[in-house]
Amino acid sequence: MPALATFEERLSVWTTATMKLVFGFENSEVHLGVAPTNNDKFGDYQCNAAMELARTLKKAPRQIAQEFVDKAELPDFVEKIDIAGPGFINFTLSNAALSEHIEALEKDAFLGVEQSGQGKTVVIDYSSPNVAKPMHIGHIRSTVIGNAIDRLYRFLGYNVIADNHLGDWGTQFGLMMVGYRSFLDEDALKASPVEELERVYVASYNKSKEDDTWRDKAKAELVKLQQGDAENRALWETFIELSIKEFNTIYDRLDVKFDLYRGESFYNDRLPIMIKSLEDKGLAKESDGALIVDLEEDGMPICIVRKSDGGYNYATTDLATVEARIEEFNPERIVYVTDERQQLHFNQFFTIADKLGFDANLVHVWFGLMRLPEATFSTREGNVIKLASLLDEAEDRALEMVKSSSPDMPEDQQKDLAKAIGIGAIKYTDLSQNPQSLVTFTWEKALNMEGNSGPYLQYAYARISSVSDKHQALYPDIDLTKYSINIEHQIERRLAIKLSRFPAAIQIAADNYRPNILADYLYDLAQIYSSFYQNVPFLKAEKGVRESRIRLCRSAAATLKQGLNLLGIETRERI
Numbered sequence: 001m002p003a004l005a006t007f008e009e010r011l012s013v014w015t016t017a018t019m020k021l022v023f024g025f026e027n028s029e030v031h032l033g034v035a036p037t038n039n040d041k042f043g044d045y046q047c048n049a050a051m052e053l054a055r056t057l058k059k060a061p062r063q064i065a066q067e068f069v070d071k072a073e074l075p076d077f078v079e080k081i082d083i084a085g086p087g088f089i090n091f092t093l094s095n096a097a098l099s100e101h102i103e104a105l106e107k108d109a110f111l112g113v114e115q116s117g118q119g120k121t122v123v124i125d126y127s128s129p130n131v132a133k134p135m136h137i138g139h140i141r142s143t144v145i146g147n148a149i150d151r152l153y154r155f156l157g158y159n160v161i162a163d164n165h166l167g168d169w170g171t172q173f174g175l176m177m178v179g180y181r182s183f184l185d186e187d188a189l190k191a192s193p194v195e196e197l198e199r200v201y202v203a204s205y206n207k208s209k210e211d212d213t214w215r216d217k218a219k220a221e222l223v224k225l226q227q228g229d230a231e232n233r234a235l236w237e238t239f240i241e242l243s244i245k246e247f248n249t250i251y252d253r254l255d256v257k258f259d260l261y262r263g264e265s266f267y268n269d270r271l272p273i274m275i276k277s278l279e280d281k282g283l284a285k286e287s288d289g290a291l292i293v294d295l296e297e298d299g300m301p302i303c304i305v306r307k308s309d310g311g312y313n314y315a316t317t318d319l320a321t322v323e324a325r326i327e328e329f330n331p332e333r334i335v336y337v338t339d340e341r342q343q344l345h346f347n348q349f350f351t352i353a354d355k356l357g358f359d360a361n362l363v364h365v366w367f368g369l370m371r372l373p374e375a376t377f378s379t380r381e382g383n384v385i386k387l388a389s390l391l392d393e394a395e396d397r398a399l400e401m402v403k404s405s406s407p408d409m410p411e412d413q414q415k416d417l418a419k420a421i422g423i424g425a426i427k428y429t430d431l432s433q434n435p436q437s438l439v440t441f442t443w444e445k446a447l448n449m450e451g452n453s454g455p456y457l458q459y460a461y462a463r464i465s466s467v468s469d470k471h472q473a474l475y476p477d478i479d480l481t482k483y484s485i486n487i488e489h490q491i492e493r494r495l496a497i498k499l500s501r502f503p504a505a506i507q508i509a510a511d512n513y514r515p516n517i518l519a520d521y522l523y524d525l526a527q528i529y530s531s532f533y534q535n536v537p538f539l540k541a542e543k544g545v546r547e548s549r550i551r552l553c554r555s556a557a558a559t560l561k562q563g564l565n566l567l568g569i570e571t572r573e574r575i
């Protein structure tokens, strides 16, 4: 067991071994789990093994539990064991073990989180907007959710490759080129490049609807681009460069970093080879001039891998990309983060990848759309919002809050704080809900100081930090490490138990690709801390007790800070 094994792990191992001993069964398959209780009147952990074993042992669960309790020799970290209801076995941890555990967590750089990802690589494909088009709400959610998953996996010790799979190839570039050469407004391009590129594209597209020569011209330019014509190639590169530059300003504001920006075009050379392997393996067949993979057996519609005009499809590129990623990185898994509308696409190409025998665990993490109040954001085409103005507004609103709560703070500090709070509020709104549910964004909720929000947690963190700063100011000569943590009070126990469950929250959030599990954990932690703070004296407590509480308080601060950081949310010591 790892050095800092959780109480849950230690109890599960002990319960399994002891059950075998007490009842003399040998089945090595049996693993009896324990789970945290949700109310401490049932102790700290609960085991339902007596119910599970009733059949095997041919005894009533209550009787099994009783026999177990009578015969078992308690491990030293358990204070009390008792039986509840039909045969639940409840464990109460000893205060000494809890105190010792918190001291150990305090010293651990990972706060007790096991480095379960060590030696494993995971590719996370997220954000992935399309060149020359503004990011839509789906890309924004993909950026925020994908980045939280990225941070969680890195924290677990995985070698994470964050890959921004830009949509930088496709038939739209023919129309873009002719549009750019005819309709471009240089000033608009300077002011807002991606917006202008899109405008040019839309104008060109509309013209192509009515004008056949225009359409043919666009097609000819596309062919030239595909054949590597230097001029068209250079223009295409300009589109990419301008787009990435603008996307990067957003990533910078969101503190999101990618290891790779490999667009779809990166895999172009592999596409004919991919088609050939699909044909060689008998997976693809001709249909009306196109090449398709029939997925009827798998309950899905056919997947076109080469169109009748010879062009390749989204799925073809994704298959080639999987192959390239396996060759280069040998990842344990590849995670894709997109909105729910792409579920069929991922199901299809995952199934084909499987048929091709690709050896990687492919995971599609999808999320629902976020509903934005029409009046709040400038919207175009339904769900396209200008992200930059959303972030500006968040920072402006946060600045108002900071100015009224800390009027005496120097202005640059107010601004810095407003930035952390505004961006944190947006991210937390996105991350604190089950990604698959429909989220309605409101400023009231995002910036609510009393409720489950980013700013609430940032304030909680600052309040916790200030307690330990006050202690430092009052007792500058006291070396906290010379005092031990002694958990006694009920509310201290609650806080300590919550802190000891941080590793489980991280692991569950990562395993399920659900940052909201971590968000829930942090919100609970902040609430428990605040009742701890209100119910026991800190600075006024007697010497020793005071230092123990300050240490506990610092552990809570460290955990909150680390947890928020994993959600990509910044903290400040002073608010």
Ligand code: ARG
Residues within 6 Å of the ligand: 125, 127, 128, 129, 130, 165, 166, 167, 318, 336, 338
């Ligand atoms: N560019 C795509 C879009 O905007 C998302 C790409 C997601 N990643 C992938 N490997 N398919 O819809």
